[in-house]
Amino acid sequence: MTHAPLSSPTPAAPFPSGAGGLFRRFKARPSEDTSAKRVQFNSPLLPYLFLAPQMAIIFIFFYWPSVQAIQSSFYLEDPFGFGSSFVGLANYTDVLKSNEYLGIARFTAVFTALVTFFSLSIGLLLAVKADGVIRGNAAYKTLLIWVYAIAPPVAGLMGMMMFDQHIGPLVKFAGLFGWEMKVGLNYNDTAFAMIVVSVWKQIPYNFIFFLSGLQGIPVSVREAAIMDCRSGLRRFWTVILPLLAPTAFFLLIINTTYALFDTFGVIDVIVKDKAANNPITLVYKVYMDGFRGNDLGGSSAQSVILMIIVFVLTIFQFRFIERRVHYN
Amino acid sequence: MAQINITNVSKIYAGGVEAVKSVSLDIADGEFIVLVGPSGCGKSTLLRMVAGLEAISKGTVEIGDRVINDIEPAERDIAMVFQNYALYPHMTVYNNLAYGLKNRGTPKAEIDARVAEAARMLEIEPYLTRKPRALSGGQRQRVAMGRAIVRKPAAFLFDEPLSNLDAKLRVTMRGEIKQLQKRLGTTSLYVTHDQLEAMTLADRLVVLNGGQIEQIGRPLDVYHTPASTFVASFIGSPAMNLLRATREGSRLHFGSQVLESDRLSALPTELTIGIRAEDLRVARAGEQSLTMKVDYIEELGAQRLVHGMLDGKKLTAALSPEIELSDTIALTIAPSRLHFFDVTTGKRLAQIVDGAVGKREDTGALEMAGG
Numbered sequence: 035m036t037h038a039p040l041s042s043p044t045p046a047a048p049f050p051s052g053a054g055g056l057f058r059r060f061k062a063r064p065s066e067d068t069s070a071k072r073v074q075f076n077s078p079l080l081p082y083l084f085l086a087p088q089m090a091i092i093f094i095f096f097y098w099p100s101v102q103a104i105q106s107s108f109y110l111e112d113p114f115g116f117g118s119s120f121v122g123l124a125n126y127t128d129v130l131k132s133n134e135y136l137g138i139a140r141f142t143a144v145f146t147a148l149v150t151f152f153s154l155s156i157g158l159l160l161a162v163k164a165d166g167v168i169r170g171n172a173a174y175k176t177l178l179i180w181v182y183a184i185a186p187p188v189a190g191l192m193g194m195m196m197f198d199q200h201i202g203p204l205v206k207f208a209g210l211f212g213w214e215m216k217v218g219l220n221y222n223d224t225a226f227a228m229i230v231v232s233v234w235k236q237i238p239y240n241f242i243f244f245l246s247g248l249q250g251i252p253v254s255v256r257e258a259a260i261m262d263c264r265s266g267l268r269r270f271w272t273v274i275l276p277l278l279a280p281t282a283f284f285l286l287i288i289n290t291t292y293a294l295f296d297t298f299g300v301i302d303v304i305v306k307d308k309a310a311n312n313p314i315t316l317v318y319k320v321y322m323d324g325f326r327g328n329d330l331g332g333s334s335a336q337s338v339i340l341m342i343i344v345f346v347l348t349i350f351q352f353r354f355i356e357r358r359v360h361y362n
Numbered sequence: 363m364a365q366i367n368i369t370n371v372s373k374i375y376a377g378g379v380e381a382v383k384s385v386s387l388d389i390a391d392g393e394f395i396v397l398v399g400p401s402g403c404g405k406s407t408l409l410r411m412v413a414g415l416e417a418i419s420k421g422t423v424e425i426g427d428r429v430i431n432d433i434e435p436a437e438r439d440i441a442m443v444f445q446n447y448a449l450y451p452h453m454t455v456y457n458n459l460a461y462g463l464k465n466r467g468t469p470k471a472e473i474d475a476r477v478a479e480a481a482r483m484l485e486i487e488p489y490l491t492r493k494p495r496a497l498s499g500g501q502r503q504r505v506a507m508g509r510a511i512v513r514k515p516a517a518f519l520f521d522e523p524l525s526n527l528d529a530k531l532r533v534t535m536r537g538e539i540k541q542l543q544k545r546l547g548t549t550s551l552y553v554t555h556d557q558l559e560a561m562t563l564a565d566r567l568v569v570l571n572g573g574q575i576e577q578i579g580r581p582l583d584v585y586h587t588p589a590s591t592f593v594a595s596f597i598g599s600p601a602m603n604l605l606r607a608t609r610e611g612s613r614l615h616f617g618s619q620v621l622e623s624d625r626l627s628a629l630p631t632e633l634t635i636g637i638r639a640e641d642l643r644v645a646r647a648g649e650q651s652l653t654m655k656v657d658y659i660e661e662l663g664a665q666r667l668v669h670g671m672l673d674g675k676k677l678t679a680a681l682s683p684e685i686e687l688s689d690t691i692a693l694t695i696a697p698s699r700l701h702f703f704d705v706t707t708g709k710r711l712a713q714i715v716d717g718a719v720g721k722r723e724d725t726g727a728l729e730m731a732g733g
Binding site: 252254255257258259260261262263264265268272273276277279360 | 440
C-alpha cells in the first residue's frame, strides 16, 4: 500500500499533511478578555497567507495602475505605442492652464454637490416617510429599493428616454410650463438631465441605509422625545438626525465618490461620446482624452489630479465633519 | 401636582384584540399607585395610554381637571421613566435633563437651577458633562429619573424602571424612588411585574389580569384579603397555597385529610382554600393536623420553605429553621387564617367567611376542636 499515510483511518487527524497541521493547531486564546474572539496562529506566515488574495487584488487593480498613471503622467506617449519622451510637469501645467479643463472642473464641483445633496436629502425624506408607514410597508420599501438593481448604463438609457426630444414624458411635462427642453443640445438642459438621472439612480441606495439607520434608533428614545418635545420637526432635528449622523456621514462619502466617478455610465449614455458643447465631469474627460484623444500622458495627469482631489476631500470630510458625528 | 381619573378606559387593537377592558381608577393627588400583573395583562398599555403613546380607544383620562385624550403627550404635563432608560445617547447628561425644558422655552437660568437641583438630589452632579454611554446602569437610571424630575410634572409615569438593573441595585433604587416620591409629593403611576416591588412601593396597588382590574387596595390589604385566587397566587412569595376542599358540616376534607372548625357552616360545600405558607405551623401533640410528605427544602436564612405534598397536592410551608424535620410533618393552621374562594369564579367568599369565621385577629389555633 503506497498510499498508507493518506488513507489512514484515524478520525482525529483529518489533515495528515503539513498544511493540515497548521489548520488544526490555531486556536482561540481564552485568557485575554479584550480579545475573546482573536485567533492565535501557530505559524506567523499563515495570517499573511489568508490576506494574500485580497492584497493581490488591491495591488494589481489599484496600486499598480496608480503607479503607472503617476509614471505616465510625466511622459508624452506616442499614440501608437512607438515610445515616449519625458516631459516633466508639462502635462500638469497644460491641463491646469486649459480653460476647458477648468470649466469642466467647475461643472464637476457643482454636479457633485447637487447630486450628493439631492440624492441624500430625497433618500432621507423617503426613508423617514417609509419608516412612518405601518400598513403595507414591505411593498412600499420594495418599490423604493428596486431602482437600485438597475445597472448604471440602463439607468442612463431609461433616463434618456424620459428626456427624449420626441417621446420623453419629462420633456412634455416641462413643455407645459413653457420650458423647451433640448437635452443633448442645450448645455443647461443636458446638465439638468444628467443630475436628475444620477440622483434618481442613487436614491434607493441612500434610502436603504437611512431606513436601516432609522430603524436602529430605539423606540423608547423616540418616545422619550415625544414626551419631551411637541414639535415633530424639532424632534427630527434634535434627536433623530443626530442619531442618524453616522449613517449620513458614511453616505456622504459614498455619494461624493458616486457623483465623481460612478456617474460615468449615465454621462456616457447622455452625451453619447460626443461631448461637444455638452457638460461632462472630470472622470469623463479623463476617458475622452485618454481613449478618444489618445493623449495618455495628459489623461494620466488628469487622473492623478482627480486622485489628489478625492484624497483631499476625504481627509476634509473625516477631519471636519466626522468630528460632529456621534457613534453609539 | 394633580389627581388622575381614569374612567372606563379600553384599548382595542386593530383585529379586535382588547388589551385593556373598561378600566376605571381614581388616583388621588400625591398618591403612589402601582399597576402589577403578569406579562400581557395590559398594565403597560394602560400606562402608555395615560402617557399618550397609545391612543385611547374608549373612555376618558383626566389629569387635574383636564381630559387629556386628544392632547399631545408633551402637553399632558407628565414625565415618564422608561425601562431601558431611553436617554438621548448623543447628548450629555446635562442636555438630557435640559432637553424637555428647552423645548418648552424655559429661561436658561431656570433650566440651570432645576438641573442643578435634580442633579444634587440624585447625586449625579459629577456626571453632568458625560454622555450616557460613559455611565453605569444605575447612573443611567438616575439620569432618567432626573429627566422626569426637572420637568416638575403633574404626574410621574414609571414603566418597569428597575427591571434592567441587577438585584442589589434594584433594591437600593426602589428605596430611592419611594423616598423621592414622598419628598416631591408627585402623583405617580408605576408599572411592574414584580410583586415585591409593587408591595414595597405602592400606596395602593392595582392588580391587573387579562386587561381587567382584579383588585385595588393597600398592599397589606391585598396581601391579607386577596379578592380572588389570581391575586392570592400573584401577590406574596412564596405564592399562596390553593387547595380544593369539600365541606361536610363543620369539617373540611382535603382528600383524605380533615380540618374541623365550628364556624364554617355558612360556606358552600365545594370550595378552594387559600393558605399562606407562613400561616402554617407544626402542630403540637393532641392538636388536629394535616400531614405533609416533605419533598424538598429551600433555606432562606430567616425562614425555611418546606415543599411537600398534602394528599397528592402541592403545599408549601414557611417554618422556622430551628424546627427539626422528618419525612412527614404534622401542620396546623388557625381557621381564621384560611382564605375561602369560590370554586368556579375564583372570587373570595368574603362576607360569608368574615361573618361565620370572624376576623383573623381574634382567633387562634387553640380554638380548633381537637382532632
